[in-house]
Amino acid sequence: MIGPSKSIIHYVSPGGIVIPLSGHGVIGEPGFWIGNGPDGLGHIDVDSLFDSGALDEGEDYVGGVVDHAELDIPIHILGESNADFQRRKEFLKALIPRDRQGWLCAFTESTGWRMLATRRGSFKPAFGSDPALARGATYDTVFIADKPHSRTKDDEDEWQNKTGAGSGVLYLYPGPEAPGWPKFVFTGPGRLRLMYEGMDVTIPVTLAAGREIFIDTDERVQTIRERASMSADRGRNLWGLMKAQHFPNPIPRGVVSRIRFQVTGASTHTKLWATVPQRHEGLL
Structure with missing residues (x-):
């Protein structure tokens, strides 16, 4: 059941495995969570094209170019032990390959479900302590979208x-x-x-x-x-x-x-x- 006033975000692997990332369960329990400050979930970048002429003032707008997009999403990974944390980390990393696309899927009550095909760019840990002892860590994960418009x-x-x-x-x-x-x-x-x-x-x-x-x-x-x-x-x-x-x-x-x-x-x-x-x- 989807609760009111919550943004639901799931990642779906190329093989169809669904990983809830936001709007589920209780924060602090073992699993995967989106951290603070994700960037790229609510917009796309458009490079404007202009045409200029000799001795003319200013430029004329021609159009825009939409290149690939990079979504920078911190993901908390928490396990019940260090071994469980390491297992979860490798499991998630394997589900976000570079050579195939999965899907980031988001739901709100006003927009419904939207989906974006993505692949892994980087998966960089931000260790706060010795990773051999930790039960979890945050991974700054960059998702690359070849075509950055999301779909409904x-x-x-x-x-x-x-x-x-x-x-x-x-x-x-x-x-x-x-x-x-x-x-x-x-x-x-x-x-x-x-x-x-x-x-x-x-x-x-x-x-x-x-x-x-x-x-x-x-x-x-x-x-x-x-x-x-x-x-x-x-x-x-x-x-x-x-x-x-x-x-x-x-x-x-x-x-x-x-x-x-x-x-x-x-x-x-x-x-x-x-x-x-x-x-x-x-x-x-």
Whole structure:
């Protein structure tokens, strides 16, 4: 049971092991605890870009660059004995590898759960006494986030051609702080046309029943693949058939996007599912 007015922070290892770090139990009992002065839980750093001209006064703002983030979190590790403390320390360190990502997860009553993929940067002890005798110590732990925006549950919407109209509208909201690139899964039969945010894109394949198309509009990895419905394989790449068509525009932050679509040759089995990530500046 999550208590009122508490920030809950968990770390989830790449293998799925959950380590409570804040908002649980009684401070002073053996375990793991976030210490005083954690840095990076509530913000991200943005480097501003400016353009200047010769003999001009000042500079013109161009935009911002978001690099990787480093969260500096002191973690108290306390055991029932020195041997137990050493075991707990090695256990926690092994759960935060450098070559794979785990998740820092935070909950408050007002924001719900937010998650951030992280890896270990450093794990530096601050010994207050001889570590061979101590039952615990504080470790200044640096978590590195390759992509520093935290995530909440993705927004999603779905349509099925129950009326036989072959057209409809979906609504997606990327949240108030960052734009979002939607993903779609179109289940045949039919040929899909998407219209939103100033774009009008027709997928250049007519699907048979039992086939689906996966569409990722992210400008860095735009993908269109055909495969059998509910299949886990990668399927056939359709990007070469798109010619000059692509998805240049994300859904703007703070906007509920109205995604219109038409399906030629649809049946009552035709479906369209859509989702967009909701990203935030900070876990708390």
